[in-house]
Each structure stands twice: as C-alpha cells, then as structure tokens.
Amino acid sequence: MTKQEMFDKFIEFMGEFAQIKAVAALRDGFIMTTPFTICGSVFLLLANLPLPGYPEFMASIFGADWTAPLNAVAGGTFSVLALIVVLAITYKFVENEGCDAIMASILSLSTFLILMPPEIISKGGETVGDIIPKAWVGSNGVITAILIAFFVSYVFCYCEKNHIGIKMPDSVPSGVAKAFTALVPGMIFFTCASVLYGLCHYIGATTLPELVFKVIQTPLQGLSDSLAGGSIIVGLQSILFWAGIHGPNVVGGVVSPLLIANSLDNQHLIDAGMSLINNPEAKIFTCQINDVFVKSGGCGLTLGLLFAGIFTARSQQLKSLMKMAFVPGLFNINEPIIFGLPIVFNPYLLVPFVIVPLIAMFVTYFAITTGFMAPFSAVQVPWTTPPVIAGFLLNGWQGAVVQIINLAIATVIYFPFLKAQDKAFLKEEMGDMEEEAKEDNAVKAEVKPAAEQ
Incomplete structure (x- = not known):
C-alpha cells in the first residue's frame, strides 16, 4: 500500500468516525455547554481580572467579600458541568434518533444522580448527607456523565422504536401516554443504577463516579496533558481540516471533556489558595x-x-x-x-x-x-x-x-x-x-x- 493510499484510508476512516452517532452526540452535546462555560468565564474573569490594583479597588467599593456573587455564577456553571453534559448529550443523541429527547434527558439526569456519593465530609470533619456533591457533578464526573448519557440514549431509543413500554389507549392525551411509555425504560435505568451503586458500595466501598475518575478519567487527563498527547490533538485537527473534515469539531468532540476538566482542576487549585506557576499539580495542556x-x-x-x-x-x-x-x-x-x-x-x-x-x-x-x-x-x-x-x-x-x-x-x-x-x-x-x-x-x-x- 502506497503512502497516498494509506492517507486516503485514514481520511476515509476519520470521515466515517465523525458520522458515528455517539461521536456526533458527544460533539453536539459539548457545543451545548458553550453558553454555560463562556458566561461562567465572564463572571470568573471579572473576579480575577489581571490588572494591578484591581482587587483592592473593588474591595474598597464593595467590601472584602466582593467576589462572592461572581463566584456563585461560576459555581452554578463550571461546578455542575457533568449535570449539563449528561442532559445535553442525551438530548442530542435521542433527538437525532427522532425519539422523546426531553424525557430521555430527565431519566438520564436521575440515573446519574442515583450513582452520586450520598454524603460528604465537611471541613470540620462532620458527615453531611442528603446533598448533591459539586465535587462529583463538576469536572470530576464528566466521563461518568458521558457513559451514563450513552447508556440511557441507546436503551431509551431501542425501547421506544420497538414499542417496549406501557401502551395507553388512543383517547389518552399524548403527554400522559409518553409519560407511561417511559416507565419501562425508567425502571431499567434505575434498576441498573441501583445494582451498580450496591456493587460499588458493598464490594469496593466507593461509588461509580469515584471509580471511573480513578480508573479512566485520571489516566486520560494525564495523557491529554502530555506533550505527546497535545501534539496528537493539534496535529490531527489540522490534517483533518486540510482534508476537508472539520478537524476541530471531530477532535474536540472527543478531547474537549478532558481539556475542560484539566482547566477546572487548575481552578480548584486556585480556589484552595495555591499558585499555578511551577505547581506540579497544575495541568498545562488545557x-x-x-x-x-x-x-x-x-x-x-x-x-x-x-x-x-x-x-x-x-x-x-x-x-x-x-x-x-x-x-x-x-x-x-x-x-x-x-x-x-x-x-x-x-x-x-x-x-x-x-x-x-x-x-x-x-x-x-x-x-x-x-x-x-x-x-x-x-x-x-x-x-x-x-x-x-x-x-x-x-x-x-x-x-x-x-x-x-x-x-x-x-x-x-x-x-x-x-x-x-x-x-x-x-x-x-x-x-x-x-x-x-x-x-x-x-x-x-x-x-x-x-x-x-
């Protein structure tokens, strides 16, 4: 096989890869997160504008805690990124299949929340329950959110297309009929989530998001943060675009979750009062x-x-x-x-x-x-x-x-x-x-x- 034939095969493969339903949903789902990340960035930027004397000037006008309202916006966008991701990817996948995207997204969100750690340890050492932990619905839970979104999307579309559900009489309003149709896939999702929760809790004394973060997300983030990983990402974008395939969209659909997670990890270091310069814990490729x-x-x-x-x-x-x-x-x-x-x-x-x-x-x-x-x-x-x-x-x-x-x-x-x-x-x-x-x-x-x- 000649070099030209190998290149043509590679371009053909990447073109087919870009058309995979899961890849398209991943790409479109993360595009839907853009308003949240950009708007959150604006408020975060206002809280950390790189101008000499800016913090002191703002504190003199609004008081020492002047960043609290701005950081609250960041907490409602970046800190719940996984929740947005699980909704957005499920919605785009199911919508492209012509099924009930809203109902599937809600079921996906509920399934994701079932698997969350049920409690956190406060700074004072107390155990606090009945909460949604932002530590796991933010950047740390992104890969879990993607996996849940794909699972729910595939099963929900299969059930709807094959009429697996409770069929109501034609006289029943369509909204009510759709709600009953979603009962069977909902029971499948929640049962699977309950079993997974139990297996992780009783066998490994952990939860699925924590397990996925340790086994999958951390190694992938480390790979994306390396010089070799960055070179592959950057080079592939240009090669595909030169060949007529929108490289940034194709590659970004796969690596954006990791690069965004890298930048959010750095933000956590700043929030903890640490400097990012020459900090070995800081991620470089974001x-x-x-x-x-x-x-x-x-x-x-x-x-x-x-x-x-x-x-x-x-x-x-x-x-x-x-x-x-x-x-x-x-x-x-x-x-x-x-x-x-x-x-x-x-x-x-x-x-x-x-x-x-x-x-x-x-x-x-x-x-x-x-x-x-x-x-x-x-x-x-x-x-x-x-x-x-x-x-x-x-x-x-x-x-x-x-x-x-x-x-x-x-x-x-x-x-x-x-x-x-x-x-x-x-x-x-x-x-x-x-x-x-x-x-x-x-x-x-x-x-x-x-x-x-």
Missing part, C-alpha cells in the same frame, strides 16, 4: 491553549497566513482574498481562507498548516513550564475575541506576548509557502490574459475581412 494560542485566527493559526499575504500578494486572486478574509480572521473566523484560497487539499499549504500550530503549541507549553506564563484556570474568553486581547484577558501581558510570538513565527513560516502559491496564481492569471488576448485577436481577424467586403 482548552485555552488549543482554542486561543494554537488557533489564533482559526485552525492552522491562519492569521499568520493573512499577515504573510499582506507582504506577499501580487496576484489579483490573492489580493482580493486577503481583503475579504482579513477582518473575519481577526475574530478567528477563517472559513473564507480555508475554502476560498483554498487550504483544503492545497499541496502548497499542507506543511505550514500542520507545522505552525504544532510550533505554537510547543512555544506556549514551554512558556508555561518555564514559569513565564501561568497554567490556565477555568476562565475562558468567547472564541471570537481577537488575538493578543484574548491572551491578555487570560494571562495578562505574558499571554499577550506569547500570542504575538506565535503570530510572528506563523507569519515567517507561511511566507515562503504563500509566495509559491501566489506565483502559481500569477502564472495562471497571465495565462488567462494571454488566452483572452488570442481570442480578441482572432475576433479582430474575422471582423476585418468582413469589413473589407
């Missing part, structure tokens, strides 16, 4: 590195390509494209350059499109490991926030400097490749002009004898 520092201007760090185009463009095609794509590129919208240049299946730009994000990841990773920049907390910025501004909001002037360095490197790397592309465009345009000139001459040659007659 969603902010991928979304803000690796994808400035869009996947492939194409804002660097646009800057290179300003100095390179001689062909009319590239000049007009730069004018059209530059402003959207400042707000991380790069579809005009991805499909307009295009970058998709463009042999001139495959190498820089893959290499540039990897180098940006290495630079950012090095900046964090050396202590120049702190690892990222739960604070996120809207994805349309322009580069440099986004870096400053996330990590102060150090974040802005790292983004500027990444953009400068991207511009330098893209320059020779874009110059070769521009020459190809120019040659094509010159050929078109010659063809037009020949056609004009041919027309004139035909018109002249007719005029003489």
